[in-house]
Amino acid sequence: MPEGDVLLRAARRLTAALADEPLVRGELRWPAYGGLDLAGLRSLGTVSYGKHLLTRFDDGSTLHTHLRMDGTWRVEHAPGLRSRDRDPNVRAVLATTRWTCRGYLLGMVDVVRTRDERDLIGHLGPHLLADDAEEHVPAAAAVLVTRAPATVGAALLDQTVAAGIGTIWMAETLFRHRINPWRPVTDLTVDEATALLTTASRLMLTSANSPAAPGTRGSVPIAAHGREGRPCPRCGTPIAVGRVGTPPQDRPAFYCPACQPR
Ligand SMILES: [Zn+2]
Structure with a gap:
């Protein structure tokens, strides 16, 4: 599932592509909005x-999208690629004369008044990729430690505690702090939880703000996530994987059994 760093990059791409002109096409392939035409609006x-x-658009409306598991936004400089609109996985098309943004396999699509955006995101904890995220981390940490009986791994994934962390940044954050993903949240101090959320915020922002290379997200080296059976970069023990959270919402958690003991 795409995490906060990927979403921040997507937001920047959409902003840049749609900045200069009104939409010449704006279509949503979504049951509630089949007849809605966004052409003429300016982003x-x-x-x-x-x-x-x-x-956000200049008529006071906001298009809300969520990628869920498999969604993606692609931005292409090619008005000639109209045949791609017929791809059955396309859920949204926002186009100017120069750029076409297609949302594939989007998991949520809503159109609301911009002033009502809180109805969609008000239940979430603070956005960990905001410019002022670190100001809001202590309050989120105070919530995190109350989320019994959750484990630390599951609580970091809980978007109502703090928004943006997925399985990659949960694993990488806990690895850096040598904390076992199945430790109960009630066993953490607020200072420890603050340190975890601060690290997650910084890792995601670094990832979003720097170019990727093999084995990295942005310039952040990936130590644990997706490396089952390969040596821990700190101690050489093979990285292991288990599940955190309650089925069917359980998710994989990669960790070093030696550096992050139960
Ligand atoms: Zn290790």
């Missing part, structure tokens, strides 16, 4: 909030 920019995207 005021797209922002991310956790894993959500908010594209």
Whole structure:
């Protein structure tokens, strides 16, 4: 599932592509909005909030999209690629004369008044990729430690605690702090939880703001996530994987059994 760093990059791409001209096409392939035509509207920019995207328009409306598991926004400089609109996985098309943004396999699509955006995202904890995220981390940490009986791994994934972390940044954050994903949240101090959320915020922002290379997200080296059976970069023990959270919402958690003991 795309995480906060990927969503911030997507928001920047959409903002840049739609900045200069009104939409020449704006279509939503979504049951509630089949007849809605967004052509003629001007984008005021797209922002991310956790894993959500908010594209604001000059008529006071906001298009809300969420990628869920498999969604993606692709931005292409090619008015000639109209045949791609017929792809059955396309859920949204926002196009100017120069750029076409297609949302594939989007998991949520809503159109609301911009002033009502809180109805969609008000239940979420603070956005960990905001410019002022670290100001809001202590309050989120105070919530995190109350989420018994959750484990630390599951609580970091809980978007109502703090918004943006997925399985990659949960694993990488806990690895860096040598904390076992199955430790009960009630066993953490607020200072420890603050340190975890601060690290997650910084890792995601670094990832979003720097170019990727093999084995990295942005310039952040990936130590644990997706490396089952490969040596821990700190101690050489093979990285292991288990599940955190309650089925069917359980998710994989990669960790070093030696550096992050139960
Ligand atoms: Zn290790």
